[in-house]
Amino acid sequence: MNEYDRLAVEYANKFGEAFPIYGVAYGSEQELLEIMRKAIEDGKPVEPKYSDDTEVMY
Amino acid sequence: MSTRIEGIVDRLTDAETFDSISWILGSGVVTNYAESIIDDHLKANLDFQSKAGLAVTVERVMTGKDPCLFCEKRAGKFSYSDAPDGLWDRHVRCHCYITYDNGSVRQVLGGKDKKWEVISEETIGERKRVGMEKPTAKVLEARKIVGLDPQNKLAQGIGAEHYENMQTMVDASENETVKRMWNTNAHRVDVASTTEKGREHAFRGSIYIDLEKNAKGSMHYMPYETIFHESGHAIDAIYAGLGDMPAGHFSYSYKRGLFRDTIVEEANTIVNNKAKEIKSLFAKEDWAALHEIGAISDFDWNIYENTGNWLFGDVPKYSKAKAYAAVSKDLKSMSAHQGGDVSDIMEGATNARAQGTMGHGATYWKQRKEALPTEAFAEFTSATFSNPESLETIKKWFPKSYKMYEEMCEAILNGGV
Numbered sequence: 030m031n032e033y034d035r036l037a038v039e040y041a042n043k044f045g046e047a048f049p050i051y052g053v054a055y056g057s058e059q060e061l062l063e064i065m066r067k068a069i070e071d072g073k074p075v076e077p078k079y080s081d082d083t084e085v086m087y
Numbered sequence: 088m089s090t091r092i093e094g095i096v097d098r099l100t101d102a103e104t105f106d107s108i109s110w111i112l113g114s115g116v117v118t119n120y121a122e123s124i125i126d127d128h129l130k131a132n133l134d135f136q137s138k139a140g141l142a143v144t145v146e147r148v149m150t151g152k153d154p155c156l157f158c159e160k161r162a163g164k165f166s167y168s169d170a171p172d173g174l175w176d177r178h179v180r181c182h183c184y185i186t187y188d189n190g191s192v193r194q195v196l197g198g199k200d201k202k203w204e205v206i207s208e209e210t211i212g213e214r215k216r217v218g219m220e221k222p223t224a225k226v227l228e229a230r231k232i233v234g235l236d237p238q239n240k241l242a243q244g245i246g247a248e249h250y251e252n253m254q255t256m257v258d259a260s261e262n263e264t265v266k267r268m269w270n271t272n273a274h275r276v277d278v279a280s281t282t283e284k285g286r287e288h289a290f291r292g293s294i295y296i297d298l299e300k301n302a303k304g305s306m307h308y309m310p311y312e313t314i315f316h317e318s319g320h321a322i323d324a325i326y327a328g329l330g331d332m333p334a335g336h337f338s339y340s341y342k343r344g345l346f347r348d349t350i351v352e353e354a355n356t357i358v359n360n361k362a363k364e365i366k367s368l369f370a371k372e373d374w375a376a377l378h379e380i381g382a383i384s385d386f387d388w389n390i391y392e393n394t395g396n397w398l399f400g401d402v403p404k405y406s407k408a409k410a411y412a413a414v415s416k417d418l419k420s421m422s423a424h425q426g427g428d429v430s431d432i433m434e435g436a437t438n439a440r441a442q443g444t445m446g447h448g449a450t451y452w453k454q455r456k457e458a459l460p461t462e463a464f465a466e467f468t469s470a471t472f473s474n475p476e477s478l479e480t481i482k483k484w485f486p487k488s489y490k491m492y493e494e495m496c497e498a499i500l501n502g503g504v
Contacts, residue, residue: 030422033306037444038419047434047446050307054285058305061285077448078286083455086320086336086465087288087447 033058036065044074051087052077130175143167147174148184148271150238158183160502162271164263241318244278244294249302253311256472265471268322268496276321287313289320289465291327307423307445312473319468323461326499338464339457341495347460350488354436357484362410369405381416382409411440418443425476428466429484435459467492 030038040048048065053075055061068075079087146164154162158181161173167187177183237243242250257273260266279290281298288295294317304310323336330340338346365382378388383403390398397403414437418430423444430443435458439449452458467489470478482489 031306034422034444037307037423041415041419041442041444045442046439046449047430047442047444049448049451050445051431051447052286052451056284061305077451079451079454080288082290083457084324085288085290086324086455086458086461087286087451 032062033065036062036069039069040065040074043069043072046074049075049077052079054078143187145170145174145185145187146270148186148274150182150184150274154183154275156502159271163500164267164270239274241273241276241278244276245281245298245314249298249311249314252302253314253472256311260472262471262493264493264496264500265468268499269468269472271500272322272325273318275325276318287317289317289324291324292321294318294321307427309424309474309477312469315469315473316465319465320461322468322499323464329499329502336457336461336464337499338460338492338495341460341491341498344460346463346488346491346495349491350432350459350463350485351436353485353488354433354441357433358407358410358414358437358441361413362405362407365409365413366405369403374403377403377409381413384412408440411437414441415443421480422476424474426480428470428474428477429480432459432463432466432481432485435462463488464492464495 037048050061053061053064055064064075079085143166144164145167147158147162149158149162155178157176157178161171161176162183163174165171165174175185239250245253253273257266257269275292277293278296279293280295283295283297285297287297287301294314296314296317298314301308301313302310304312320336323338326337327335328340329337331343332340334340361380364380365377368377368380368382374383374388374391377383378385383391387398387403390396403409414433418426418433418441420426421430421443423430426443427445430445431447433441433443434446434449435452439446439452447458447462455461463485466477467481470481
């Protein structure tokens, strides 16, 4: 398991939901891991953002 | 062939004045005739090679901005002996490519050029390695010629090198049906953006991707997996309405929602089987085994193990939530590469009661009624070509659904359900 997997399991165990990676904006891999770490540390799950147009699929 | 010539000559000689019929010489009738001559020549050639014992395949590839249903129904790749008769049919101004491959030589007929062009001469030995080793320079060059067809929107959008890399992955797939579906439709996928920073998506037939990042892959996605995923969405949208309902992505409308129902049924079976296992362990009061499979949390187990008592004296009892927790533990035991797709599908199929390492989130599934079949269609497509680990997991968890996905690919190739 790599760092993403480790954080994703920690995230799911903490919040009872999978990390919503499809709805998260990030540039680099490091940026993504920081978003995950911060959510876990702050105790606030990430709110995925999707278009209101339901024809847009992620 | 002579009948076609006679038909044109009759039209010309029957006309009262040359001006009234001169249009025919510059029309699609003549274009169609020229292409049909080459098709006839090709067919005779293939006939001979096939009878000579060579493994000959023939492929009809559509071109144009919006290929017609006539061509869609005839497009595809077949072994010569199984090729349907209709594969050779052409309509006026038809510019489909028809290619043949006898294992050592491949030729492409460009509809507009009306001429044969030999584009590769691989040895049979080299051909056997395609998909396992980097293709030869000749093959790369050949694919660039085809890939950079101005009508191939995907190749134009991502460039020859990335297109070639993706095509090599497609070639390596052993799933002939999905491969044919891809090969006859990928060129229709419009690349609207190559610089999305996360939240890659598809809207109708267009995809919005982060090309460089998606090409490299990451800790959670395989190289090109996201591009295959979004292209899967786009193809699913291009065939909207082809199913048994008037609107919606094809995967949603196929057989009035049967794909979605099958996914949910298989997800429920997984949860119900886990529930049976848990009930049996509760009957035996096998607390250690219940903790091991995730039905009792680490927190509760640690208290029990250290004190010999349950928190507040509450002896654990069976509930369906414990079955979901146990399924979630299975999902979380896999890496994102291995179980990310199935994790997402289980989330969608269980209203987010089961979760693993990746998901769209509960709101997404509630907001989009087409999401579950559509995401599964995209994930099955990307797993087939770019993520063998995930494909193995998908086939293990959702065997019926994957089979139905293959049926849908076949239906797309046949132009309807």
